[in-house]
Amino acid sequence: MSFLDTADAHSIAEQVHTARLSPGTVAEHFLSQTNARESRIRAFVALDPQVVRKQAQGLSSPGINGLLAGVPIGVKDIIDTCDHPTGFYSPIYDNNWPSRDAHVVALLRLAGAVIMGKTHTTEFAYMQTGPTRNPHDLNRTPGSSSAGSAAGMAAGFFPVALGTQTAGSLLKPASYCGLYAFKPSYGLVSLEGVKPLAPSFDTLGWYGRSVRDLALVAQVLVPGLPQSARESGIRTFGFCRTARWDQVGPVVADALLAAVERLKAAGHTVTTVDLPKDFADVFDDHLLINDCEGARSLSKEWQSSPELLSPSVIAMIERARGTTWEQESAAKARLAAQAPRLQAIFAPFDAMLSVTCGMVAPLGLETTGPSDFCKCWMAFGLPQINLPLPRLPGELPVGFQLIGGFRQDSRLLEAAQQVDWALSDK
Amino acid sequence: MSFLDTADAHSIAEQVHTARLSPGTVAEHFLSQTNARESRIRAFVALDPQVVRKQAQGLSSPGINGLLAGVPIGVKDIIDTCDHPTGFYSPIYDNNWPSRDAHVVALLRLAGAVIMGKTHTTEFAYMQTGPTRNPHDLNRTPGSSSAGSAAGMAAGFFPVALGTQTAGSLLKPASYCGLYAFKPSYGLVSLEGVKPLAPSFDTLGWYGRSVRDLALVAQVLVPGLPQSARESGIRTFGFCRTARWDQVGPVVADALLAAVERLKAAGHTVTTVDLPKDFADVFDDHLLINDCEGARSLSKEWQSSPELLSPSVIAMIERARGTTWEQESAAKARLAAQAPRLQAIFAPFDAMLSVTCGMVAPLGLETTGPSDFCKCWMAFGLPQINLPLPRLPGELPVGFQLIGGFRQDSRLLEAAQQVDWALSDK
Numbered sequence: 001m002s003f004l005d006t007a008d009a010h011s012i013a014e015q016v017h018t019a020r021l022s023p024g025t026v027a028e029h030f031l032s033q034t035n036a037r038e039s040r041i042r043a044f045v046a047l048d049p050q051v052v053r054k055q056a057q058g059l060s061s062p063g064i065n066g067l068l069a070g071v072p073i074g075v076k077d078i079i080d081t082c083d084h085p086t087g088f089y090s091p092i093y094d095n096n097w098p099s100r101d102a103h104v105v106a107l108l109r110l111a112g113a114v115i116m117g118k119t120h121t122t123e124f125a126y127m128q129t130g131p132t133r134n135p136h137d138l139n140r141t142p143g144s145s146s147a148g149s150a151a152g153m154a155a156g157f158f159p160v161a162l163g164t165q166t167a168g169s170l171l172k173p174a175s176y177c178g179l180y181a182f183k184p185s186y187g188l189v190s191l192e193g194v195k196p197l198a199p200s201f202d203t204l205g206w207y208g209r210s211v212r213d214l215a216l217v218a219q220v221l222v223p224g225l226p227q228s229a230r231e232s233g234i235r236t237f238g239f240c241r242t243a244r245w246d247q248v249g250p251v252v253a254d255a256l257l258a259a260v261e262r263l264k265a266a267g268h269t270v271t272t273v274d275l276p277k278d279f280a281d282v283f284d285d286h287l288l289i290n291d292c293e294g295a296r297s298l299s300k301e302w303q304s305s306p307e308l309l310s311p312s313v314i315a316m317i318e319r320a321r322g323t324t325w326e327q328e329s330a331a332k333a334r335l336a337a338q339a340p341r342l343q344a345i346f347a348p349f350d351a352m353l354s355v356t357c358g359m360v361a362p363l364g365l366e367t368t369g370p371s372d373f374c375k376c377w378m379a380f381g382l383p384q385i386n387l388p389l390p391r392l393p394g395e396l397p398v399g400f401q402l403i404g405g406f407r408q409d410s411r412l413l414e415a416a417q418q419v420d421w422a423l424s425d426k
Numbered sequence: 427m428s429f430l431d432t433a434d435a436h437s438i439a440e441q442v443h444t445a446r447l448s449p450g451t452v453a454e455h456f457l458s459q460t461n462a463r464e465s466r467i468r469a470f471v472a473l474d475p476q477v478v479r480k481q482a483q484g485l486s487s488p489g490i491n492g493l494l495a496g497v498p499i500g501v502k503d504i505i506d507t508c509d510h511p512t513g514f515y516s517p518i519y520d521n522n523w524p525s526r527d528a529h530v531v532a533l534l535r536l537a538g539a540v541i542m543g544k545t546h547t548t549e550f551a552y553m554q555t556g557p558t559r560n561p562h563d564l565n566r567t568p569g570s571s572s573a574g575s576a577a578g579m580a581a582g583f584f585p586v587a588l589g590t591q592t593a594g595s596l597l598k599p600a601s602y603c604g605l606y607a608f609k610p611s612y613g614l615v616s617l618e619g620v621k622p623l624a625p626s627f628d629t630l631g632w633y634g635r636s637v638r639d640l641a642l643v644a645q646v647l648v649p650g651l652p653q654s655a656r657e658s659g660i661r662t663f664g665f666c667r668t669a670r671w672d673q674v675g676p677v678v679a680d681a682l683l684a685a686v687e688r689l690k691a692a693g694h695t696v697t698t699v700d701l702p703k704d705f706a707d708v709f710d711d712h713l714l715i716n717d718c719e720g721a722r723s724l725s726k727e728w729q730s731s732p733e734l735l736s737p738s739v740i741a742m743i744e745r746a747r748g749t750t751w752e753q754e755s756a757a758k759a760r761l762a763a764q765a766p767r768l769q770a771i772f773a774p775f776d777a778m779l780s781v782t783c784g785m786v787a788p789l790g791l792e793t794t795g796p797s798d799f800c801k802c803w804m805a806f807g808l809p810q811i812n813l814p815l816p817r818l819p820g821e822l823p824v825g826f827q828l829i830g831g832f833r834q835d836s837r838l839l840e841a842a843q844q845v846d847w848a849l850s851d852k
Contacts, residue, residue, distance in 0.1 A: 099525045103622075106726045190723055192622050199613060223725040224718070226751050292650070297616055299649040300532045325652050329833045337766065340759075407755045 004029040008209040009071045009160050009216055013112065016070035023070030027056035027114055030072045033156045034116075040138060042131040043152035045077050046084045047117035055083075055114045066112030067220055073108055074152045074161035076145075077118040078125050079204075080193035081105050084115070088195055089123045089130050092305045102193025104162065104204060104221050111220045116158045119148025124298060125164055125197050128310035129365055134176060136396055140361040143173030144368040146207075150177045153207045154397075160217060161207045166197045166290060167378060168357075168371025170205040171401060174386035176361035176368075178397030179207045180420075182214035185407045186381025188222045198293035200332070201286070201378050211417045214385065218409065226410045228417075235350040235415045237263065237402075238273040243280040244372045248358040255389045255398045256355060259423055263353075266422035273345065273352065279338060279376070285331040286375040292328045295320030339380050339406075346382075346405040350415040353402060356386050360396040373401065383409045385416045390423055430455040434635040435497045435586050435642055439538070442496035449496035453482035453540055456498045459582045460542075466564060468557040469578035471503050472510045473543035481509075481540045492538030493646055499534055500578045500587035502571075503544040504551050505630075506619035507531050510541070514621055515549045515556050518731045528619025530588065530630060530647050537646045542584045545574025550724060551590055551623050554736035555791055560602060562822055566787040569599030570794040572633075576603040579633045580823075586643060587633045592623045592716060593804060594783075594797025596631040597827060600812035602787035602794075604823030605633045606846075608640035611833045612807025614648045624719035626758070627712070627804050637843045640811065644835065652836045654843070661841045663689065663828075664699040664771075664778040669706040670798045674784040681815045681824045682781060685849055689779075692848035699771065699778065705764060705802070711757040712801040718754045721746030765806050765832075772808075772831040776841040779828060782812050786822040799827065809835045811842045816849055 004012070004026065015021035031049050038044060052072070059070060080086050080098035087093045100106075105115065120130040122145035132147040134140040135154040142151040146163025150173030153161050163170040165183050174181035183205035196202055204221075208214045218225055239260055241248075248256075260270050295302070295317045301309060302317055309317075346352060355373045362369050377384055383404040388397055402419060404412030430438070430452065441447035457475050464470060478498070485496060506512050506524035513519045526532075531541065546556040548571035558573040560566040561580040568577040572589025576599030579587050589596040591609050600607035609631035622628055630647075634640045644651055665686055667674075674682075686696050721728070721743045727735060728743055735743075772778060781799045788795050803810055809830040814823055828845060830838030 097525055099523055103723075103726050107729070110726070110729050187625060187719075188722070190622060190725075191625070192723070196616060196618050199617070223722055224746065224751065293613075296614070296649055297529075297618070299616075300529050300536070303533070303536050320650065325650065325833070325836075332833075333766075336762070340763065407751070407758075410751075 002029065005156060006209065007159065008213045009068055010210070010212055012071050012159060013067060013069045017065065021070065023056040023059045023114060024053065026070045027052050027072060030116060030158055037155050038157065041133055041135055041151050041155045043074070043119055043148040043155060043157055044117045045087060045089070045120050045148065048084070051083050052114060052116055059112060059114070063110060063112035066110065067216055068108060069112035071113050071160055072116040072158040073113045074116050074119045074149045074158040075105060076149050076163050077121045078164060078195040079105060079162060081115055081118065084118045086118065089121050089128070090301070090308065092301055092308045098193065100193070103190035105193070107220055119152055119161060121145050121147065123310050123313060124195060125166060125169055126294065126316065127312035129368065131365065133365065134361050136177065137361070140363055141176065141365050141368045143176040143361060145169040146173050149207060150174060150179060153177065153179050159209050160213060162204065163206065164194060164202060164204050165374065165378065166201045167286065168374030171356050171374050171384055171386045172368065172371055174207060175356035175399030176397060178388040178399065179386065180209065180211060180214055180388065181205060181207050181386040182218065183384045184218065184222060184409050185383045188225070188409065196297045198290045198297070200289055200293060211413065211420045215413045218413065228410055228414045234267045234269070235418050236348065237268060237270045238349040238352040239270050240273045240275060240352050240354045242275065242354060242373060242376055247370065247372065248355050251360060252355060252358055252398050256400050259389055259400060260353065263419060263422050268418065268422065270353065275345065276341070281334060282338070282376045282379045283372055285334055286379045288323060288331045289328060291316050291320045292323055335379050342380055343405060351402040351404050351412050353400065356399045356401045360398060377403045380406065382406055383412050385412060387416060387420055428455065431582060432635065433585065434639045435494055436636070436638055438497050438585060439493060439495045443491065447496070449482040449485045449540060450479065452496045453478050453498060456542060456584055463581050464583065467559055467561055467577050467581045469500070469545055469574040469581060469583055470543045471513060471515070471546050471574065474510070477509050478540060478542055485538060485540070489536060489538035492536065493642055494534060495538035497539050497586055498542040498584040499539045500542050500545045500575045500584040501531060502575050502589050503547045504590060504621040505531060505588060507541055507544065510544045512544065515547050515554070516727070516734065518727055518734045524619065526619070529616035531619070533646055545578055545587060547571050547573065549736050549739060550621060551592060551595055552720065552742065553738035555794065557791065559791065560787050562603065563787070566789055567602065567791050567794045569602040569787060571595040572599050575633060576600060576605060579603065579605050585635050586639060588630065589633065590620060590628060590630050591800065591804065592627045593712065594800030597782050597800050597810055597812045598794065598797055600633060601782035601825030602823060604814040604825065605812065606635065606637060606640055606814065607631060607633050607812040608644065609810045610644065610648060610835050611809045614651070614835065622723045624716045624723065626715055626719055637839065637846045641839045644839065654836055654840045660693045660695070661776040661844045662774065663694060663696045664775040665696050666699045666701060666778050666780045668701065668780060668799060668802055673796065673798065674781050677786060678781060678784055678824050682826050685815055685826060686779065689845060689848050694844065694848065696779065701771065702767070707760060708764070708802045708805045709798055711760055712805045714749060714757045715754060717742050717746045718749055761805050768806055769831060777828040777830050777838050779826065782825045782827045786824060803829045806832065808832055809838050811838060813842060813846055
């Protein structure tokens with residue numbers, strides 16, 4: 001067991017800053033991890049060791065002193081990079097080499113990060129799955145759409161990875177793969193150079209090896225985000241089962257309810273919250289808007305190369321064509337009217353606790369399970385964090401969510417740190 | 427005077443469809459216009475006649491049968507094109523050649539359009555102006571930031587052009603240059619491949635030679651937008667002076683009030699609307715959010731090349747640094763709370779009439795005048811159309827706005843057609 005097997009980005013950058021580790025040594029460690037397991041995991045759609053080494057060896061000021069000095073990062077393949085192809089898992093974009101980095105990739109490089117490669121996504125971050133397997137059980141999906149970033153994290157291929165979320169694409173894989181994940185409030189992170197799906201919801205987020213790493217990457221990618229003020233103290237949580245609690249199996253329910261008890265035992269307050277009945281519409285409204293916006297976002301591909309689109313994308317476009325303009329407008333108006341009511345419900349709490357996925361990772365690679373428990377917060381752009389729940393050796397991972405009020409990202413990160421400490425006896 | 431000097435895209439495409447004009451002939455006409463006047467107007471930052479000819483001569487199915495068959499289009503230089511550089515009017519992006527077209531450019535090409543070249547923008551579509559002159563008076567600004575697209579339209583270099591608007595960047599130049607302009611509702615047009623400034627407001631729009639052309643381009647760029655249903659009949663308008671009427675000079679006020687009288691004489695109803703007093707905050711809220719989001723959008727450039735940013739961008743970033751997270755959140759919450767109230771105010775009307783700019787185009791090329799009359803609707807994502815008002819020969823152009831309810835783009839386009847007919851005695 002080497003230091004880098006478990007070291008988080010904080011620790012790695014600290015070692016690089018003090019010259020106890022070189023970026024080249026760090027890169028070689030993670031490259032050796034991919035050598036050992038990538039052929040079975042299939043996290044990467046593009047991985048070039050020479051490109052990785054060149055970045056690591058060429059790291060100079062200011063990057064070598066940056067917050068992510070020498071930290072290898074996996075990048076979901078709907079995010080442009082100038083030194084790798086970007087394919088969106090679509091044959092339409094074979095050999096697409098962007099001429100410049102996405103905004104977030106450029107910020108990561110300025111902070112000293114090393115881009116490890118492009119990680120598998122579903123087609124256009126929608127439903128058509130790729131070959132990636134869950135490192136905890138190769139017969140199971142890692143979840144989607146940020147499949148490669150999540151599986152690569154769980155396999156130890158990089159200590160930080162970028163994903164995106166429109167429904168549950170970041171948090172669902174985090175739950176299935178046992179990862180820390182942070183999806184910031186809608187609109188905080190630039191999507192320049194990131195392929196849009198449903199722009200009302202699309203948000204970039206990331207995986208890390210610790211809560212403090214989730215905050216560290218936020219410092220780099222959300223300039224101006226207030227730094228955490230309170231490091232300790234008790235917190236006030238809501239606990240919301242949502243209208244879909246009947247989809248939660250006993251494994252997840254038991255683990256989550258046990259976690260709630262541990263939080264209470266640690267002195268935190270946890271209050272059960274029921275959302276008003278009309279919030280149950282949110283699942284349908286999210287789906288309808290996702291369809292209509294997705295169809296517009298992919299209208300170019302639909303017009304130019306319909307034969308190269310998967311049945312799931314075509315089905316989405318067909319559903320959008322069967323939806324009237326007024327139906328989409330009404331769905332958006334409902335969400336806009338509900339948003340301030342939800343804000344009021346969240347106001348007393350540092351964060352809301354809820355389920356991320358009702359089940360552990362399903363068997364098979366073709367389907368990845370529902371995203372309802374993520375959608376209902378995504379519809380309102382709220383920040384979300386997945387924390388892995390304590391599990392016995394050999395048990396499949398289970399995560400749960402902490403959801404914050406809109407633009408309360410710093411408060412959410414602080415609360416998540418408290419929860420993680422309480423659950424891991426730190 | 428040739429047919430193509432005034433023909434709109436509808437007419438041009440019709441001539442191409444019936445083989446009475448070839449795309450090559452159309453392209454040569456517009457290239458000859460640029461030969462005659464571009465050296466004085468400076469609409470283009472990139473114009474390559476060979477690239478234009480190649481597109482026109484290579485036009486085949488489906489483009490040759492498309493809605494914009496053979497129609498030359500100017501593209502603002504913050505929108506990616508694969509066969510021209512994209513420079514954002516910033517030395518940071520000298521020699522930046524995108525590898526693929528922006529989504530909208532790809533859709534235009536699929537519809538048969540010919541990209542004429544890249545048109546001058548202010549730096550990152552913010553305030554630092556370029557060399558473009560107003561064709562109506564070379565000593566005056568064409569307005570910003572879509573300066574080159576507007577000036578090129580007024581000079582006859584192309585019959586359609588793309589611009590973008592975050593504050594008043596599309597409509598202000600339309601008013602100063604005497605153009606038809608349409609900014610759709612927020613979120614309808616894909617911004618994939620368009621440089622973001624303030625993503626809460628950024629919207630792509632276009633100039634055309636007629637109201638029907640504004641609708642024609644909407645058919646291409648907003649798949650699924652309902653087609654206009656009512657071609658004739660009276661319309662119901664509000665007339666809103668806004669809280670900034672004291673900035674409207676007599677030239678604009680007289681022209682607008684005369685137009686209102688003509689509309690009434692044509693049988694339309696026009697009702698004066700005063701917005702609630704608290705809506706006057708919208709100017710400050712738009713500015714504050716624009717600053718904070720602009721600073722985040724340009725954080726990469728600020729970190730990597732601060733010495734290559736203009737004083738106006740740096741001033742924006744400094745203002746953002748002096749703004750707290752809570753102030754930005756509060757501004758966004760105010761707009762979200764006002765939006766449904768504004769929707770209710772708009773509901774009885776087919777469109778709201780208002781000022782686009784309080785003055786004609788100012789003298790000089792360094793400043794372009796305030797955008798307040800656009801900002802107050804941009805803040806809510808409402809669709810806007812600028813129509814040129816009838817002017818005597820030699821008079822500088824004056825425009826006015828029609829604003830629609832959110833996502834009422836088709837209804838707005840219909841109303842604009844009625845207004846244009848009423849004002850032009852058609």
